[in-house]
Amino acid sequence: MKNTQICWTGFVVPVNQVGEEAFEHIFLTTQKNKKWDMLLHMGLENKAKGLKLEVAAANILARPNKTAPEYPIHKGGPAILPTSVNLEDISLDNLPLPFKDLWSRDAGTYFCNELYYRSLYNVREMKLRTPRGALLPSLFTHLPEPKTVPIPMVQRIIEAICDAVIASERV
Numbered sequence: 001m002k003n004t005q006i007c008w009t010g011f012v013v014p015v016n017q018v019g020e021e022a023f024e025h026i027f028l029t030t031q032k033n034k035k036w037d038m039l040l041h042m043g044l045e046n047k048a049k050g051l052k053l054e055v056a057a058a059n060i061l062a063r064p065n066k067t068a069p070e071y072p073i074h075k076g077g078p079a080i081l082p083t084s085v086n087l088e089d090i091s092l093d094n095l096p097l098p099f100k101d102l103w104s105r106d107a108g109t110y111f112c113n114e115l116y117y118r119s120l121y122n123v124r125e126m127k128l129r130t131p132r133g134a135l136l137p138s139l140f141t142h143l144p145e146p147k148t149v150p151i152p153m154v155q156r157i158i159e160a161i162c163d164a165v166i167a168s169e170r171v
Contacts (some may be wrong), residue, residue, distance in 0.1 A: 013026075042158070
């Protein structure tokens, strides 16, 4: 594996509709002036059993409760969008993971899913590319409670994921 240097740009947004709109505005205006190698979303999931990498997002607007009717995030958009990360690039074999299952195919019905879908939709719709010409990799990671997995371990895993994706010849 190549030795990759990572420069982080972080945006903290509230977990509500204002945060969703703020993210989309920040992302769309910033992407015009910068070329990123990867877009990584991180959100706390208090029900997660360890760290989860979301492989797809559904075109379902965030709902305050599961009994509320479903509306699409983007009318006419695909029902499901897969991550734009090549999952074969991610290998965490050299890390002692404190959990068994890393992958998740359900980003939920709340703002994590909506943010992820908006990201994946805009990457594809705008044909956003990395400096090397690949489709901009976008990934959502649900983080566990710090009491479940220690923060230093989560940090090493996140760094390994970013390093693997960015170092890929495809990106």
